[in-house]
Amino acid sequence: MDRRKFMAGCLGLPLLAQAGEAQAQAGLTKIIFPFAAGAGGDTLCRLIAQEMAPVLQRTIVVENRTGGDGLIGIKAVKGASPDGSMVLVTTGPTMYLLPMVETTPSFDTAKDFVPVSLLARFEFAVVINPAIEAADFKGFVAWLKAHPDKTSFGVPSNGTIPHFMGSKLEKDLGIPLTRVPYRGSAPILNDLVGGHISFGIVTLADALPQHRAKGVKIIASSSAERSPFAPEVPTLKESGIDLVADAWYGMWLPAGSPPDFASKLGAAASAALAKPEVKEKLTAIGLIPVGSNADGLSKELAANIALWQPIVKATGYKIEN
DSSP states (O other): OOOEEBOOSTTOHHHHHHOTTTTTTTTEEEEEEOSOTTSHHHHHHHHHHHHHHHHHTSEEEEEEOOOGGGHHHHHHHHTSOSSSBEEEEEEHHHHHHHHHHBSSOSOOHHHHEEEEEEEEEEOEEEEEOTTSSOSSHHHHHHHHHHOTTOOEEEESSTTSHHHHHHHHHHHHHTOOOEEEEOSSHHHHHHHHHTTSSSEEEEEHHHHHHHHHTTSSEEEEEOSSSOOTTOTTSOBTTTTTOOOOOOEEEEEEEETTOOHHHHHHHHHHHHHHHTSHHHHHHHHTTTOEEOOOOHHHHHHHHHHHHHHHHHHHHHHTOOBOO
């Protein structure tokens, strides 16, 4: 979801000396977000860009370079000059799942990018039509077993965390499930209300409005602890499924970018996320602000690779490229 031509100029003469193109880009930073405008991640980018600009003494703009499930923006930043003029902000899953599922990986996160900061977390939810007679997740599992012809479930796209959460559920529950890929959460929720599928796995933030309006029912969240946005909803772990599957947004620079600049950039992003007004706006759209240094992002990435690699490998799912 991002790109990267980020900073070049006013952050210091040593950086300018290292980056030949910095003079041409002086005063302009581009945050590349590889997904469409209007979503939670796009809002995150625009909020922190506004706060970071005066701290870094630069003009910071957000550019939505979409396509290829995030690959277009990621590859743009991968190929950018390491002069601080372009920075990538995208979801963690795009940075660790895409290399796992592509037959020939388009990028190597560790080799092609410099970690900057873990920005914000978000959660997933298992959602059903409230007409289904199930009070909770365990009750829904019993319902699925009693209705083997009604085990279809919706995911926002193939090759995503919801896709592989479904694979994990199928294995752990011992129930054959039929995955139905959609383009986003909205059509999944509509089909749930219409009774065309039995359940869906979507972001918690997307499901909350209809959950609160009794249009759909969230029966489990994917986080380690109950979500502050829906504390009445048990987690999958509470429901007997050994899986924690939240996701997050991170910030990266192109390989070869100076570590001191990455550190300054991460500090500015973390400071922006710590501001009460920024926290309020992000929590209103279902994002949990974090902010970290490069090491924090690297550790989070490594933990997610260790979690998902065996799950993804077991499915045999691949994208031809």
